[in-house]
Amino acid sequence: MNKNINIFDEPFNGLDVESTQILKLIITKMKKSEKTIILTSHIIEVLPDICDYIFHIDNGEIKNKYSISDFDKMKQQIYLTIENNVNDLINKAIQ
Secondary structure: OOOOEEEEEOOOOOOOHHHHHHHHHHHHHHHHOOOEEEEEOOOHHHHHHHOOEEEEEEOOEEEEEEEHHHHHHHHHHHHHHHHHHHHHHHHHHHO
16 A cells, blocks of 8 residues: 555454454555545554554534544543443333
């Protein structure tokens, strides 16, 4: 890929552990070659290893921008929001 800007849309969907690691290595090498990478993903667990910034988009609107030092805070906020949104549903499911 000899382009300065590369866009990956949900590249980790459906990948096994080995393929995920290979893709992360490719993206890391591209970054070291000073390539700009724009990546969308619902799989936030892989993002802290490869991203410099993460933008949380909700309903087409950027809600937050997180730098590397904020990634743990980001995960906590997102998981807490999910938990709060589905808590009633979970309680009904386990009754």
